[in-house]
Amino acid sequence: MAGVLARRKRPLLAIPLQISRFRALCENAGSRAGVSLIQGASRGLGLEFVRQLLERNSKDFVVATCRNPVKAENLAALKEQYPDRLQVLGLDVTDEDTIKEAANQVSKFHGPLELLVNTAGILHVENLVTPETSLSKLEKDALLLTFQINAAGPALVMKHMSPLLKSGGSREVPVIANLSARVGSIGDNKLGGWLSYRASKTALNQLTKTISIELARRRDPVACVLLHPGTVDTDLSKPYQRNVAKEKLFTKEFSVSKLLAIIDRVGMKDTGKFFAWDGQEIAW
16 A cells, blocks of 8 residues: 555645735735635545635635646536635645645745635545444555545644644634544544544544644634534535435535534634534534
8 A cells, every 4th residue: 555655746836826816915905815725626525615706705715625626527627716815735645745845835926824724534435435334354454544544644744734824814813614524532432343434533522622732822823623414415425425414415515504604703713613514512
């Protein structure tokens, strides 16, 4: 597995807009435009975050990252629709060099961020990862890959992007929002199973909680929250929707609108907390 990951080609960074063009747009807006970065934006919830952020504000910018921008057709369509307000960058959470380079690009072309949303995650990968129904099905390579993408990846994105998060946009405080899952709650675990996925989300929760304490001490503090989107009709959940009640299977549009409403209310009093889509706090 390590050899396969090592041989992956680094994603190409999409060609950015000219610096002068971005700066002119910011100056014409009359105040610093807010810049949001969505990691894992080529499909599913990440793509929907990009879409809704672009639709609801006419001046703010969105940076969308994904592993392979060249193949991200839905992002390309949004780029055509919002050429001056959307930038697409390559970022592979399994390759720290690409995370660092993306952060350099954001700093160069945009300056401060006010929102970072980490959405990329895996539950199943054909011929590589399958949610375990028993301990006997646990495999080291699948476990490590799940941790790498679901926990280590977002933590490394926070490492490189957090220095760019500053107050001064439309939000009370800059926010990091990491998409977790209720199954990552130890206290809520009544069924067992899905060892790799559960444990990777639990690890993400602990990493985010710990990082939130450090970032709260900054001169310009950052609020960090974890969000459970519910069971959403995406590629991630599709093979496991059979036993989900119709009213509990959410559309991407519904889930993201609820999560953005939570993000919009986040202040430093909320940092380090874990919220469900309906705003209820989830036990660790």
